Amino acid sequence: MPLVPPRISRRRALRGLVAGLVVLGALVWCLRPFGEPELRGELVFSTGVPNGVYHRYGQLLRSALAQDVPGVDVRLEPSEGSQQNLQRVATGEADFTVATADAVAKYRLDGKPGAERLRGCARLYDDYVQLVVPAGSPVQSARDLRGKRVAVGQDGSGVRLISERLLEAAGLDPRRGVVPVSIGIDTMPAELQAGRIDAFFWSGGLPTAAVRELSERFDVRLVQLGDLVERLQGSGSPARYYRAAVMPQDAYARARNTSSVATLAVPNLLVTREDTGAELTERFTRTVILSRDRIGGEVHAAQLVDLRTAIYTDPLPLHEGAMRYYRSVKP
Numbered sequence: 286m287p288l289v290p291p292r293i294s295r296r297r298a299l300r301g302l303v304a305g306l307v308v309l310g311a312l313v314w315c316l317r318p319f320g321e322p323e324l325r326g327e328l329v330f331s332t333g334v335p336n337g338v339y340h341r342y343g344q345l346l347r348s349a350l351a352q353d354v355p356g357v358d359v360r361l362e363p364s365e366g367s368q369q370n371l372q373r374v375a376t377g378e379a380d381f382t383v384a385t386a387d388a389v390a391k392y393r394l395d396g397k398p399g400a401e402r403l404r405g406c407a408r409l410y411d412d413y414v415q416l417v418v419p420a421g422s423p424v425q426s427a428r429d430l431r432g433k434r435v436a437v438g439q440d441g442s443g444v445r446l447i448s449e450r451l452l453e454a455a456g457l458d459p460r461r462g463v464v465p466v467s468i469g470i471d472t473m474p475a476e477l478q479a480g481r482i483d484a485f486f487w488s489g490g491l492p493t494a495a496v497r498e499l500s501e502r503f504d505v506r507l508v509q510l511g512d513l514v515e516r517l518q519g520s521g522s523p524a525r526y527y528r529a530a531v532m533p534q535d536a537y538a539r540a541r542n543t544s545s546v547a548t549l550a551v552p553n554l555l556v557t558r559e560d561t562g563a564e565l566t567e568r569f570t571r572t573v574i575l576s577r578d579r580i581g582g583e584v585h586a587a588q589l590v591d592l593r594t595a596i597y598t599d600p601l602p603l604h605e606g607a608m609r610y611y612r613s614v615k616p
Contacts, residue, residue: 324565325356331370331379332361334439334469338412338490339366339383342584349576354568365469366442368392374558375399381561381569385412385443385488386552390523390600402558405598406570406607410586411550412488413532414447417477417496420504420541424484426512427455434464436473436485444470447551448486450524454513474499484508488551490586491536500539507532507540511547526551526600554598566606567613574610 330347333339340363347359362379364370367388373379375392376399393400418424424433430452437452437459438444445467449459457463466482473485474495487493499505514529530550534542555573557566574592581588596603596611603611 323356324354324568327358327360328380328565329360329362329373329378331364331373331382333364333366333370333383334471335363336495337366337470338493338584338586339364339370341494342383342580342587345580345583345587346573346576349572349579350569353572353575354565357565364441365439366444368443368446369441371403371556372397372399372441374556375403377558381406381555381557383409383553384556385447386526386554386600387523388443388446389554389556390526391446393600394523399558402560403601404557404559404561404604404607405601406555406557406566406604407573407590407595408597409553409555409573409595410490410589411528411530411552412443413491413530413536413550414444414451414510414548415487415489415493415496415532416451416484416508416510416548417473417487417499417505418484418508419477420506422483422506424508426508427451427510428457430455430463430484431457432463433483434466434481436466436468436476436482437463438486438488439467439469442469443551444486444488446523447488447527450517450520451486451510451513454517454520470495474503477505478503490553490584491532492585497537497539500537505537505540507537507542507546507548509547510549514549517549554601556601557604559604561604561606563604563606563609566604567610568606570604570607570610 330343332343343361347361350359367384370382370384371392374382424430437448452459459465470487476482477485517524517527527549530548532546532548534545577587577590
């Protein structure tokens with residue numbers, strides 16, 4: 286006579302199902318970092334012009350955050366650059382952004398809306414100031430730009446601040462000493478190649494893709510700016526964030542430079558607002574630091590993000606959440 290399995294009562298089956306779900310839930314919880322709440326919602330990251338370093342960095346960081354904080358939807362908002370980025374975060378239009386330290390200092394110095402609410406999360410990588418001209422141009426320094434058509438960056442960009450300061454340090458009026466053209470890196474290369482401008486200033490990580498791609502299809506040269514660093518540093522508070530730097534010759538291998546190029550550099554900061562949640566800011570900062578190598582494979586400047594220097598976000602105080610992260614990894 287065949288054996289008939291005993292019948293399982295509905296109540297026993299229900300108890301078994303509940304017990305299984307409890308065990309499964311415990312296993313899922315164990316796979317997550319101990320004690321971390323599940324964050325949900327949307328945040329806005331203000332980036333930069335579509336083919337600039339800020340925007341590409343934001344795209345790659347969004348992918349890293351999708352793995353580390355899957356419940357948070359990151360929306361990228363392109364911008365004109367540092368000045369607009371700071372305005373957006375300070376006034377609540379965005380939650381996180383990247384901006385140069387000199388732009389932050391000026392925003393605070395000018396007492397712009399919400400300036401006192403800005404907080405730092407990390408010092409990232411340095412932007413290198415680049416003056417690009419056709420290879421055959423007679424321009425050998427910024428002083429030679431007098432009367433020329435020069436792209437100086439969009440109104441809301443960090444490069445606009447730097448280019449105007451550099452022109453002043455070179456003894457040129459930024460509005461009358463040159464013919465200023467208010468465009469960004471998304472159109473500067475094509476305008477130079479077409480001969481509609483004579484030079485353009487850019488401030489970005491090395492190498493900037495738009496400059497590299499231009500050098501691969503059109504003969505260009507980078508002009509030294511090292512002769513202006515000392516005078517620039519003495520021009521006021523925001524300028525103290527500039528340092529002398531050297532662009533190696535192979536930064537743009539196809540450019541017509543026969544040696545390295547003396548210039549200046551300025552740090553980029555990851556910025557948020559004081560009322561951004563501490564847990565979110567801690568997780569965001571952690572992802573930025575731990576994703577350095579992943580992002581650096583495409584945005585080479587990101588390889589320079591360093592835990593030892595990330596904590597120095599002058600002129601901004603550290604956000605509480607970022608400070609919590611750095612304390613948690615302190616040796």
